[in-house]
Amino acid sequence: MRSTSLILPLAIALVLGTAGCSESTSAPAAPAAASSQAAMSTARSHDESSYAQPEKVVITDLALDLKLDFDARQISGTATYTLDWKQPDADALVLDTRELNISKVEAIAADGSASELAFALAPADKVFGSKLTITAISQPQTVRITYATAPTASGLQWLEPSMTEGGKLPFMFSQSQAIHGRSWVPLQDTPGVRFTYSAKVASRPDVMVLMSADNDPAAVRDGVYEFTMPQPIPSYLLAIAAGDLVFKPVSARSGIWAEPTMVDKAAAEFEDTEKMIVASEKLYGEYRWGRYDMLVLPPSFPFGGMENPRLTFATPTVITGDKSLVSLIAHELAHSWSGNLVTNSSWKDIWLNEGFTSYVQSRIIEEVYGKEMAEMERMIDQAGLREEMQTTPSAQQRLALAPLGELDPDEALSSVAYDKGAWFLQFLEQRVGRAAFDTFLRGWFDSHAFGSTDTDTFLAYLNSELLAKYPHAVTAQELDEWINQPGIPASAPKAVSRNFAIVDSARIALQGSGQLPSKEITANWVTQEWVHFITGLGQTQDVALLAQLDQAYQFSGTSNGEIAMRWYPLAIRSGYSQALPQAQAFIEKVGRRKLIMPIYAELVKTSAGLEAATASFERARAGYHPITTSSVAALLAQARPAD
Missing domain, CATH: 2.60.40.1730 (tricorn interacting facor f3 domain)
Known part of the structure; x- marks a missing residue:
């Protein structure tokens, strides 16, 4: 599943997994202590959510x-x-x-x-x-x-x-x-x-x-x-x-x-x-699902x-x-190997599904659409992950999460599992070389096909089938930093996009002179370049500049959700009220949480915005999925003043 490709504020992340049920009794019990030599793996494989x-x-x-x-x-x-x-x-x-x-x-x-x-x-x-x-x-x-x-x-x-x-x-x-x-x-x-x-x-x-x-x-x-x-x-x-x-x-x-x-x-x-x-x-290897x-x-x-x-x-x-x-289709297709074919045995190891899939997704995009497209997407993901790390509790920044206990496993589906997981595999690829890593990864899929597994099992396979052949490629400390420690390790390889350098130059020139980039520059920009352009405008911008951009590029009213989810929060934070009707129309039509939750999150920060968000939710909730309804309702409830 691809639920997020950018960082969501922590307040949003904490409500994304909520789904109302009836009265609470107790969570599923932890497993009894295992007595076999596989006790450690069994404990890691146990699913607390069932x-x-x-x-x-x-x-x-x-x-x-x-x-x-x-x-x-x-x-x-x-x-x-x-x-x-x-x-x-x-x-x-x-x-x-x-x-x-x-x-x-x-x-x-x-x-x-x-x-x-x-x-x-x-x-x-x-x-x-x-x-x-x-x-x-x-x-x-x-x-x-x-x-x-x-x-x-x-x-x-x-x-x-x-x-x-x-x-x-x-x-x-x-x-x-x-x-x-x-x-x-x-x-x-x-x-x-x-x-x-x-x-x-x-x-x-x-x-x-x-x-x-x-x-x-x-x-x-x-x-x-x-x-x-x-x-x-x-x-x-x-x-x-x-x-x-x-x-x-x-x-x-x-x-x-x-x-x-x-x-x-x-x-x-x-x-x-x-x-x-x-x-x-x-x-x-072969696509095995017909x-x-x-x-x-x-x-x-x-x-x-x-x-x-x-x-x-x-x-x-x-x-x-x-x-x-x-790339969304590339991601879901990649799951045919990582996730569907080889599955995490519990949700605390969700990175084995989503991190591997995000890595494979990037390789598919590179094969079909070229390295530059893949690098642009990697840069967006890496920048988003760094931003998320600023507000994510350290325990949730690890790839191998602690047992989830009473936590809804939906809340484990963060950018850490997706993007830090993919980044870790890119790090391994860089250290041993692409050919060796491709052989290793194919072997992982083949040897564990139609099975469920955990982080301990993967690390044992990694050490025996790859790192033993390249004993000086990765240190034990580096491996521990990626799997068990918070943050992004210093060893993380950084994506570099030639196209984004051009976007940065155009944005800097605009902010310095007030002159819009020429049509020759922007005419062939794709979504990723516009995303990078808007993100680089900062937390707020002068209303006059936003109006100028809006008139030139029609950001307000866009049907492109990746642009909308970035443009509308910027407009709301900056006081560009002309965008509010289109922002409301967007969140009332679309139920995809990744796209609408950042907009709701900005709206609820002011009393007027909270009123607008509440009105939009009431108009839209009949068409929202129960998961989305629960997420938005929880965010609105948190934002309302206590009686």
Whole structure:
């Protein structure tokens, strides 16, 4: 998932992961002390964010039989689990749930006969939901649960037709990462457990249903859809969507699902996807998931993209007409190796997913669009990370995070995991050479394919398979600084962009003379150059200069979210009130948290701005995803004066 490519103020970061549930009881318990020689790795691999007990029993296959009810905003049906019992004395199956109505649990015998099992649903923890304990003394190989979701499920968004691009049919989509999958399926909701799955989904016949599985490009809308995912995946990659969706291919194994009014624009924007797949395979081996399709969601999608296998979910905010933001597709595609193929076993090691993916993303961009584009993006990421470090608690600046405890794992999804993680891998590449590092990284993906792992395991592999061959390349102290210490190590290699040097010269000349850069200079600037230009204007600017820039470049009213998220906060801080109506219009239309939270954060700093932010939120909240709604509501609540 790509949720952030720049630094968010700490106040925003602290509310991004909040998702309201019911009354709190207690967080999932820590594991018992391990007695084997693998005790350290086991402790590191344990997932504090799940009630599941995979050391006793694991789900190996999930079969869903579901019905979508758009009027009730509900998914209902059955989930049938094939189980692998690990301990002979285990007598219970423990699953994660959130706001689910569990009506029946049954053991299914080999002949298909069913016998009811006793179960207990604990009171809800505000972060982790309700622990579901199923008494299973006989250790059945197959268990079936009949259940229904709540209309407020944190992992689902139901949109009225008016909230979609086409405005004709309703829309529904899921967002399971990090622990929202438990809000629409009872699960061992931990990345440490992988399972295959199949599904039969009934819906109204005028919508197309898709899942993170084998979607048929030629499928017709008939109200009943069947899916198979033969590769084992963790629960956060379970995904579903339904709406007025049509398909357009971009290659023999890749294409776009989108609403009819969006599909042509998206296909043109993402037409280089096959080139990205080929570049990735050249570097890191075969693409192992069959098809790579993309689903363009409505603007309310709270993230940039989500790497659901075989069906990346993507925000429409990256469709700019010039392909300048297609690195998001490179990122989600890169997850096909780092994250989907080799997965962090708990969210405290999220850097193993996102840091590796951000590194691979950069390599894909360099292969397809050239080194300069990759360097510009690296510079933006590195500058953003340095800014974030100024307000991030030191414990959260480490790659290998401490156990999360009662912390919502969504809050581990910071720029540290993405950009410090990628920077660390760039450091290793620099020290041993690109050819050696590529061989090492491909070996990591191949040897750990379709498995879940942790930082300890990676470091052991790094030392045995790379650093042992280059004993003088990296010191133990440098390795510790990257993995276990806060901040950015002095050994970090700095990205350098030729294009950004030209942008800097144009901005300095403007601030010195008041003369706008010539059209010959700016005519071919892409998003990254405009981002660098605006960021370099500082925290505030003279209103007259901002008005001059706005008149020349139409920043206010831009549809480019990367520009909007930087321009509007600058305008608000500087008192450029002419931009306020367009800023409000932007946050009322777009639900992607990365793009709107910095704008909300600036608005709430004044009483007038808080009033404007509150009004915008009230107008927009019906179309926001539950994750976005929770984030904005928490920020507004923090900003309001105490009674």
